[in-house]
Every structure is written in structure tokens, then in C-alpha cells.
Amino acid sequence: xxxxxxxxxxxxxxxxxxxxxxxxxxxxxxxxxxxxxxxxxxxxxxxxxxxxxxxxxxxxxxxxxxxxxxxxxxxxxxxxxxxxxxxxxxxxxxxxxxxxxxxxxxxxxxxxxxxxxxxxxxxxxxxxxxxxxxxxxxxxxxxxxxxxxxxxxxxxxxxxxxxxxxxxxxxxxxxxxxxxxxxxxxxxxxxxxxxxxxxxxxxxxxxxxxxxxxxxxxxxxxxxxxxxxxxxxxxxxxxxxxxxxxxxxxxxxxxxxxxxxxxxxxxxxxxxxxxxxxxxxxxxxxxxxxxxxxxxxxxxxxxxxxxxxxxxxxxxxxxxxxxxxxxxxxxxxxxxxxxxxxxxxxxxxxxxxxxxxxxxxxxxxxxxxxxxxxxxxxxxxxxxxxxxxxxxxxxxxxxxxxxxxxxxxxxxxxxxxxxxxxxxxxxxxxxxxxxxxxxxxxxxxxxxxxxxxxxxxxxxxxxxxxxxxxxxxxxxxxxxxxxxxxxxxxxxxxxxxxxxxxxxxxxxxxxxxxxxxxxxxxxxxxxxxxxxxxxxxxxxxxxxxxxxxxxxxxxxxxxxxxxxxxxxx
Numbered sequence: 361x362x363x364x365x366x367x368x369x370x371x372x373x374x375x376x377x378x379x380x381x382x383x384x385x386x387x388x389x390x391x392x393x394x395x396x397x398x399x400x401x402x403x404x405x406x407x408x409x410x411x412x413x414x415x416x417x418x419x420x421x422x423x424x425x426x427x428x429x430x431x432x433x434x435x436x437x438x439x440x441x442x443x444x445x446x447x448x449x450x451x452x453x454x455x456x457x458x459x460x461x462x463x464x465x466x467x468x469x470x471x472x473x474x475x476x477x478x479x480x481x482x483x484x485x486x487x488x489x490x491x492x493x494x495x496x497x498x499x500x501x502x503x504x505x506x507x508x509x510x511x512x513x514x515x516x517x518x519x520x521x522x523x524x525x526x527x528x529x530x531x532x533x534x535x536x537x538x539x540x541x542x543x544x545x546x547x548x549x550x551x552x553x554x555x556x557x558x559x560x561x562x563x564x565x566x567x568x569x570x571x572x573x574x575x576x577x578x579x580x581x582x583x584x585x586x587x588x589x590x591x592x593x594x595x596x597x598x599x600x601x602x603x604x605x606x607x608x609x610x611x612x613x614x615x616x617x618x619x620x621x622x623x624x625x626x627x628x629x630x631x632x633x634x635x636x637x638x639x640x641x642x643x644x645x646x647x648x649x650x651x652x653x654x655x656x657x658x659x660x661x662x663x664x665x666x667x668x669x670x671x672x673x674x675x676x677x678x679x680x681x682x683x684x685x686x687x688x689x690x691x692x693x694x695x696x697x698x699x700x701x702x703x704x705x706x707x708x709x710x711x712x713x714x715x716x717x718x719x720x721x722x723x724x725x726x727x728x729x730x731x732x733x734x735x736x737x738x739x740x741x742x743x744x745x746x747x748x749x750x751x752x753x754x755x756x757x758x759x760x761x762x763x764x765x766x767x768x769x770x771x772x773x774x775x776x777x778x779x780x781x782x783x784x785x786x787x788x789x790x791x792x793x794x795x796x797x798x799x800x801x802x803x804x805x806x807x808x809x810x811x812x813x814x815x816x817x818x819x820x821x822x823x824x825x826x827x828x829x830x831x832x833x834x835x836x837x838x839x840x841x842x843x844x845x846x847x848x849x850x851x852x853x854x855x856x857x858x859x860x861x862x863x864x865x866x867x868x869x870x871x872x873x874x875x876x877x878x879x880x881x882x883x884x885x886x887x888x889x890x891x892x893x894x895x896x897x898x899x900x901x902x903x904x905x906x907x908x909x910x911x912x913x914x915x916x917x918x919x920x921x922x923x924x925x926x927x928x929x
Contacts, residue, residue, distance in 0.1 A: 403472030493739030502719030517775035519608030536584025574618035592746030607767030657759035663702030679710025682788025696730035716740030
């Protein structure tokens with residue numbers, strides 16, 4: 361999805377140019393500015409970045425500061441006469457040097473040369489270097505960046521709770537779990553008193569303190585390697601100087617034993633998860649659990665959905681309550697479109713079907729595919745994760761790919777703007793479908809997956825979180841809800857360099873506004889995010905564009921409209 365990166369860069373560049381071009385007055389040295397400079401410590405001592413008047417020679421300018429040995433070091437942008445200057449830091453304190461330069465009339469802007477860091481958050485987990493799935497540096501003969509971009513995503517969020525305080529839970533339905541693993545953070549039903557043989561919270565399950573064992577119809581969770589490994593991919597505790605890091609560092613993992621034996625077991629397992637979320641919805645979070653995703657790393661090879669109506673229908677039931685389900689496809693090199701599979705051939709808007717990718721960004725040769733049935737690829741080959749007795753090991757299979765997706769759903773809720781969470785409280789099904797859409801349009805497109813799966817790409821955690829971590833410059837006008845959709849004429853019009861575009865949306869949903877030139881070529885996407893019903897204004901900067909006629913088009917639900925605006929320079 362290179363388009364997204366290009367778009368972000370373009371918008372940023374336009375904004376930066378607008379700021380540069382707007383400097384028409386000289387800097388001041390008021391007390392407020394002085395305090396700001398004194399508080400600013402993150403810079404290279406002995407260097408200043410200066411924007412000089414158009415015809416000022418940098419060499420001649422610095423001759424005025426022989427007392428601090430100021431001299432040009434590098435021209436940064438000749439067109440705007442922006443220079444990196446250096447001075448003898450033994451002869452001047454940084455703030456004194458900056459203020460001395462600022463007082464000159466030839467100076468438009470002067471600032472410190474600040475240190476910049478990559479927005480990546482690397483955990484201190486002792487075996488993280490071996491987690492190619494999270495951060496691929498070419499280890500084990502892999503391909504650089506054939507990963508889910510986890511460190512970049514963790515700079516946005518590391519999971520745990522929503523912006524409104526809901527504890528995020530991902531339910532893992534599997535064959536067993538090592539509950540005392542030092543690196544796992546399992547959900548606990550605090551409303552239940554252990555061992556008293558009473559359904560204390562009235563949810564229909566006795567002593568379900570740690571989840572539910574469908575095989576034995578009780579709350580006694582037993583151990584297994586598979587379920588423990590899957591749980592670690594979803595949510596091994598991150599940055600605890602121990603072992604590995606999961607997709608979520610702080611998510612609660614709900615354990616449900618019910619991934620084998622027969623279909624009745626599976627239906628009952630899904631029923632337990634659904635019950636907990638329904639109780640949460642009905643009690644406004646006082647009881648139950650805020651389950652946002654299930655993981656199913658099991659199934660029936662070549663199963664036909666028509667023979668499994670209850671199983672397939674359960675994904676809609678879960679979705680209507682606000683739960684997305686990630687499912688692993690077959691560990692067979694077969695086309696599910698032709699051969700079928702349960703559950704990944706089930707048709708549900710709330711099911712995300714996952715295949716296995718390798719550390720070289722190719723489909724694992726032993727994993728199934730399907731252009732209409734399999735949605736997305738995720739790392740699943742030689743994935744390092746948690747195993748019983750506080751151990752760690754690598755496993756391979758679509759079983760390892762699917763929990764990356766389930767964990768991502770959980771992390772999306774941890775990163776999401778409060779507008780999304782509020783919307784989900786009244787329309788949990790719509791929010792679940794929107795989050796699935798965001799994930800699928802945020803993949804890294806891979807040539808190796810084109811024509812094989814729906815998205816043609818591998819999960820990208822960072823791009824997905826950027827969809828829900830809303831930072832677009834939009835303000836809401838008032839609290840009233842409009843009766844109709846509307847797109848208003850921009851003001852001012854003609855404009856230079858900025859104009860405001862207002863719009864009304866009577867129903868919450870995804871809103872997109874794109875800017876086009878007179879030839880119909882898309883210039884940029886101004887708005888592309890979920891908005892609650894209301895009246896809004898977005899600001900568009902035309903800096904960097906030529907004078908002429910431009911068009912802006914809104915798409916909100918089934919409403920679409922185009923208006924014309926004129927940029928004059």
C-alpha cells in the first residue's frame with residue numbers, strides 16, 4: 361500500500377511549505393519565547409538552522425558573529441536560503457547564540473537543530489531479536505522488512521485498554537493453555553469465586569474464573585503447547601525484559617478450550633465468548649468482558665459451509681455483538697475457492713480468513729489460498745512464541761498466522777480514537793466491519809500473493825493502526841446532528857494559500873473528501889476517516905499547487921457531491 365505512504369508525505373510537504381511561506385514578519389524575543397527556548401533541550405549544541413532573507417549571503421551574514429565563530433556549515437534548501445550554521449559552543453550558551461542571531465533583521469526564522477528519532481518502539485524482551493515476524497532484519501536468512509512493522513505500530517499503542525477505559529480482551533479458542541506462564545497475561549473473571557461450585561456472576565457458567573473448558577464443561581483449564589504458543593503471538597507481555605513480545609503487550613487473553621473433538625464443542629466454545637460480550641454490552645461494562653476478537657487456529661479440511669450452518673452463522677452472531685473472528689485456513693497447498701474449508705470458506709462480514717507467509721514474504725508452500733475466500737496473509741513460518749513451563753519455541757502453520765490478525769484487532773481497539781469507541785457502544789457491528797475494512801486495505805501488497813488471496817497482501821500492523829489513530833485537522837461545529845447530508849462551498853473562494861471546506865453528515869460512518877485538478881487527476885485525500893454524525897470543517901492548503909481551478913468531492917455513505925474552487929496566486 362505505497363499510496364498511503366505517498367499521501368502522508370504529500371500532505372506533510374504541503375503543510376510544511378505553507379508554514380515556510382507564511383513567515384512574513386520578523387521573529388520576536390519576548391519572555392514567552394525565551395522560556396520556550398530555555399525549556400528546549402533536544403538539539404545539537406553548536407548548530408542553528410536559519411532562514412535568511414532572499415538575497416542575503418550566508419558567509420557575509422556570519423561575519424557579524426566573530427565573537428562566537430559563527431560560520432555556514434551546509435545549505436539545506438537554496439531556494440529558500442535555509443542554512444545550517446555552526447558556532448563555537450565553548451564561546452556561547454545555545455540560547456544566547458540563538459537570540460543573538462534572531463535579533464538581526466536579515467533573519468526570517470532561526471531555530472535549534474533538533475535531534476530526530478525513528479518512531480519505532482523496540483521492547484527489551486530478551487528474545488525479541490529472533491521475532492522476525494515482528495521486525496525482520498534479515499535474521500535466519502529472511503528478507504528485510506518482511507514483517508508486520510510492529511515496532512512502528514507500538515509507537516502508536518501497545519494495547520491494554522481503550523481510550524474510554526474498556527479492558528480489551530481477545531478470546532483464544534484452542535486445546536489448552538499454560539496459565540502460569542511468566543510472559544502471558546490471561547483474562548480473569550473477577551465476578552466469580554473460585555472453587556465454590558456456584559455461578560456467582562449468573563452468566564450460566566460455574567467457576568469460570570479463568571475461562572471455560574468445553575470438553576469437561578467446567579472452568580478447569582489444562583495445559584497444551586499449541587494454545588500457549590498461539591496466545592503468546594496474540595499478547596505475550598512486551599517490554600518486560602523477558603522472553604518475547606506479542607502483537608499486544610497488555611491485552612487480556614480469554615482462554616476457551618474447545619478447538620477439537622466435534623462441532624458441538626466448537627459451537628459451545630463460541631457461545632461462551634458471545635455470552636461474555638453480550639453481558640458487557642448489556643451492563644455497560646459492569647460485568648462480562650469486552651471481547652473484541654476471537655482466534656480459531658483449527659478447522660475441518662475441505663469442509664462445505666452448507667454442512668456447517670451453525671458454525672458459520674456464529675461469526676455473524678459474534679459480529680453483531682462487536683466481535684471480529686480470525687481464522688486459520690488449511691495447512692494444505694490448495695485453493696479454498698475450489699476445495700472449500702471450514703471455517704475459512706464461511707461467508708461472514710465479521711470473519712477474517714488468514715494464510716501463512718514466510719520470512720521472505722512468500723506464501724508458505726504448505727498453506728491454502730483462495731482469491732475470494734482467504735482475506736489476508738500473516739507470518740506463520742518458524743514463529744517464536746511462548747510454550748508451557750515458561751519456555752519458548754518456534755512453530756509453523758496457519759495456526760501461527762491467524763493470531764497475528766486477532767491480536768491486531770485487539771490493538772486497533774487500544775489505539776482507536778474515542779470517537780470510534782463511542783460509536784461502537786451503540787453500533788458494535790458497524791464498528792467491527794469498519795475495523796476489518798481498515799485492516800484489509802492496509803496490507804503490504806506482495807507480488808507473491810497477487811491473484812491468490814483477496815487483498816494480495818500481508819498484514820501491516822502499523823498501517824492498520826494509523827487508520828484508527830485519527831489526527832486529521834477537522835473541527836466539529838456545534839453539537840447538533842444535521843437532518844441531511846451537505847457539502848458547502850469552500851470559503852474563502854478564490855483562496856490563497858488556505859480555504860475551509862464544511863460538510864454535514866446525519867449518520868455516523870466513513871467520510872472521504874478528495875481534491876482533483878481540472879483534468880480529473882487526484883491531487884490528495886483531505887479526509888478519510890470515520891466521523892460521528894455532525895457538522896465539520898476541514899482546512900485545505902494549496903501551497904505547492906499552481907493557480908487554477910480545482911474540485912473537491914465528498915463520499916459519505918451513499919451521498920456524494922462535487923464542488924469547484926479556485927486557487928489564485
